[in-house]
Amino acid sequence: MKKLKVIIITGASVVLMMSCFPKASKVIRALPVESKEQIKAQYTAAQLEEGHTIFTNSCGKCHKLKEPGLKTPEQWNKTVKRMIPRAKLNDDQGKLVRAYLIAHSKDS
């Protein structure tokens, strides 16, 4: 009986954690690791500015805003894909935030 209880509790917490931290959409997950230059060639200054606004409005709700310069493009690519669903951003907003962060990331 004890074993069953453990299984049920473990299963329930896994489900709970997954619903709190949903996975990013397929579109977001499929975005490749891009360099600063590649990002700047693909997004206009206005789009990067929009990404900045979304970042400022949506990424400081649970923790302090993280400085873009703290991470390399590779590190941002990984982290921001985890954070996009947490911030409840749609694919377009997610892409802009990711582009903004990579455009201002640390030189690797």
Ligand code: HEC
């Ligand atoms: C719903 C709450 C929530 C929102 C909104 C959120 N985060 Fe987070 N973030 C967390 C939690 C919880 C952690 C610590 C645990 C972890 O790393 O998963 C974290 C950790 C981080 C870290 C440090 C961990 C690492 O891998 O370096 C960075 C950087 C980060 N968030 C960036 C962002 C960005 C960018 C956004 C906006 C797109 C964002 N966060 C929006 C909850 C949130």
